[in-house]
Amino acid sequence: MSDKLLEVKNLHTTFATDAGPVQAVRGVSFYVNRGESLGIVGESGCGKSVSMLSVMRLLDDNASMTADAILLDGEDLNAKSVKDMRKIQGNDIGMIFQDPMTSLNPLFTVGEQIRNPLMRHMKLNKREANERALKLLELVGIPSPEKRLKQYPHELSGGMxxxxxIAIAMSCDPKLLIADEPTTALDVTIQAQILELMGEMKERYNMSVILITHDLGVISSLCTRVIVMYGGLIMEEGTVDDIFYRTGHPYSAGLLASIPKRSREKLVPIMGTPPDLLNPPAGCPFAARCSHAMKLCREYRPELTEVGPGHKSACWLHNKSVKIHRKEVWPV
Known part of the structure; x- marks a missing residue:
């Protein structure tokens, strides 16, 4: 059995709009090992969430997605029908969406929304599903679970x-849990509790976790390996230590420099704006904002290059196939 639970090869996702096709994901390849926590970080619009929604096949009607392969436990999800994918969604792969207020159905009670996947995927009857729903609410630390099952989402706090x-995503014991900005709009105390809870769930069920966020602090507290995305591409990939202490890409360095510090040091913003994915640049998408940019960067897209064991960076500064002379850089 392979160590890789999920492997995505050359994923492209495009959205048809009135202004033209938006190339949201432009050839992304990554993997998640069994029992591993993978963090995907980057600013808004970089393709983090769209990549995961593509894997789950939960895209809007105006989206088109292609990939050489999306392998879950060796099975190619590309070959699955819509009906087969519905058996996988929520069962083999659970997902925590960004905003629970818009993800939870306001017309159904909490109990109904937890019981439905249990009855659908695990074939439990209503009584069995209700008993499991109570245990799940207790597991995620919700007080008075019997009362909460009868309440509607608007009657609960943001943390609840x-x-x-999380209870719904965990209900069918998934192999992989995708958490898309699970702590957005929560205060710092609740954020810490949610992250601790996710860590406990991961250890208890030995499942793999993909955590999508723009917060590097969240990444450092839960993940062992990190992917940095920008402009629909992967800019850097490595362990948490690689990204934080052996940074290989100027964009990753910019993200780290923009983190608020306890000292009186000023924040260092990344100047400029993200690339227009209606007309993405031919070269490195970060070139227009990069202080190290060279002529080559604007005309040729760098490939992910190994800069250390398991550590890759998509930057010409690390590519040995180029000759550097007074910032006029061309392929040898």
């Missing part, structure tokens, strides 16, 4: 709604 989302 997020815990309900």
């Amino acid at each position: 709604r997020q815990r309900v989302m």
